[in-house]
Amino acid sequence: MTRVVLLGSSPGPHSSPTGIKLASLPGAPTVTERLHSQLASLDPNPITITRSAAGHPGHVDQTRDLADDLRAVADAVEHSTENLFIIPTNSLIHDELIYQLSKAKRGAQALIAKVPRPDEDSAEEIPDHVPIDEADPEIGHQVLESLKVRARAGRSRVVSVGTAHHMVTRPNAVLLGPLHLHQRHAATLAEVAREMADMAHLFGDDDDLVQLLVFGLVRRGVSVGVRGRRDLFFSRVHSQSEADEALAAMSEINEDKAKLNNAVKGADGFFTTFFVSTYSRYIARWAARRGLTPNQVTLISIAMGVAAALAFATGTRGGAVAGAILIYFAFVFDCVDGQVARYARKFGVLGAWLDATFDRFKEYVVMAGLAVGSVVAGYGDVWTLALIALGVQSIRHLLDFSFGAANRRKPPSPLPTLALSAVSDTDLRRALETRRATRNTGVRGLLKMWTKAGKFRPVHWARKMIVFPIGERFAAIAITAAFFEPRVTFLTLVIWGSIAATYSLTGRLMRSLA
Known part of the structure; x- marks a missing residue:
């Protein structure tokens, strides 16, 4: 409540x-x-x-x-x-x-x-970083939506607030x-x-x-x-x-x-964003309006994943193509179940457990199906590659969950404070500038630069893809399995997965040391 x-x-x-x-x-x-x-x-x-x-x-x-x-x-x-x-x-x-x-x-x-x-019709925002020596604190008198403009807001948080008695540096929001x-x-x-x-x-x-x-x-x-x-x-x-x-x-x-758009995760990978979420939200709305629960959609996804594994296990080209199509739609419905939950406001511990557990299950059972299919088709034994691919992905999952748990225990970096009686926010802004300067040095500075680089779209999507998220993994399995033999699929999973693990581990070590 x-x-x-x-x-x-x-x-x-x-x-x-x-x-x-x-x-x-x-x-x-x-x-x-x-x-x-x-x-x-x-x-x-x-x-x-x-x-x-x-x-x-x-x-x-x-x-x-x-x-x-x-x-x-x-x-x-x-x-x-x-x-x-x-x-x-x-x-x-x-x-x-x-x-x-x-x-x-x-x-x-x-x-x-x-x-x-000023002098613009659009609501484009004023740049957030204003050097402290460029503006003097003021009592805001400009009015926006019947409210006095007496707050300074950055991209992600309120920087400072003033009153009729307390001055704020360059107010820009209500x-x-x-x-x-x-x-x-x-x-x-x-x-x-x-x-x-x-x-x-x-x-x-x-x-x-x-x-x-x-x-x-x-x-x-x-x-x-x-x-x-x-x-x-x-x-x-x-x-x-x-x-x-x-x-x-x-x-x-x-x-x-807006509700439907909000049902789609905003931080999804490249493949999910452009090849699934463009239409999966409408499937989610259709399912929600017909009373389907997220757990029922999850079961559909699981069934498609198992069917894809069985198709791959036939060792035929037709089976490989059918498996590729099925594994793609298994992933589509894996996205749909979460979107149904967010759209219909139907959340539960069982659903979260099913979703997290059977994502892994579908991935592993498909790998097994591909390995069996390789033997049936006479391509040779690829079980060693399959086990390596499975091991790499298991290690990545372990790192993801362990870092997430450790990061949640990390206390947030404290912000500067200022007495309520202080008439001006100058001391607060100076303390924020000092904090910014100290946080932009060493390892933290490198991480800051890499974060800022994300404002460029190619860098943003490259960073999304290099970590080999589940959408890219299922896409890699579907495409390589449909056009090549299973050995190529497993080599792709091992090589890309190893690069992703190295990249993620490096970033997490840096964040742990920052």
Whole structure:
């Protein structure tokens, strides 16, 4: 479960009015009623912090002023043993965006909007790296979506936040509203909220409550990740006319398409991205709408893998071609099962275990089928090569799982902190620059350069392919088995697999030493 906190109050003039109807939706709910129904799956009894309890269903904590708001937030989250989802009550938002934010793997994530470049219609972002000596801290007065631009956001996280009293270096973004926090940050949020309550007299009428919370978190060294709306909708509405306009704009966005796209992993390999996921998502949607479960799709994939092994074992050219086609579609359905799970929100421990275990099973049983087929066809005994290929891949799997487990135990590198009372963020920015400089030396510097090289598409895809992911392995098996004898297939698996193991092991050793 997730602890949901609804903010019905803001220190600015745009408080959250109740009673705004969404007439074009079934039942004509109010904005607040719709938001409550959307969040019911996360928390059936959310806490609403508001100046006026009228029109707010559920548990309401009525406050008098900003200091009260901040103390109420602290009380609501301080002892939480669940993740937190904080959002203004006047939010008009897609269900899929709530899902993506609430399932974020980062410890803290906020929805933001960045200021467009000057004199440009596009929303292309301002470059993130701004040398500290090029800009002076300022109180942001520019307005974006009814919010003062008082946050500095980089590519992946909030760098600094200001207020009507606290200056920030070159602000370029606003925090739109939704904020997701891992439970480990609950105590920190409560602490900074109480401290800010004691200094509430310093904040202005145009300071937003969500932005203030992120201000406190960032100054406490919490890494608050950022994401934009992308192909989904979010807006705060303050009047009936704004709600009508926002609802019309939201209806023009295809939420199901965004949900389907989100069902596809964003970090897949070259072969999977261009030769499977381009259409497998539509199979996943078709399967989900007909009630097929991810586990049932996994069983289809397993059956195709076994059928491919049997076809390879015949030792005939027709069997090899049939096996190549079957192993390709076994991989397609291996992708589809995960996409069905993400699209239909059907996750389970059994499904995850089946998927991880039988991926290996299909690969190994196909190798066995190829080896048998080689003997049947008279190509000769390739069992030694098959065992070497199997051994190389087993070692790679072992390295993958062991490094992943060890890496999860590695504590994150701490970020600089800054007292809430500091008027300027200059010291924070200098500390960040020093941290950046120290992290760009030695082994860490080499890793940083290699990471930056990934912005070039050829390098990006070359790095994806060199590690020989499962999509490339199944493609290599299918293509070589269809056109050549099994010996070529096993040599390809051994050579490419050895290169991938060497590359991965080198990178992991460097990351362990960095």
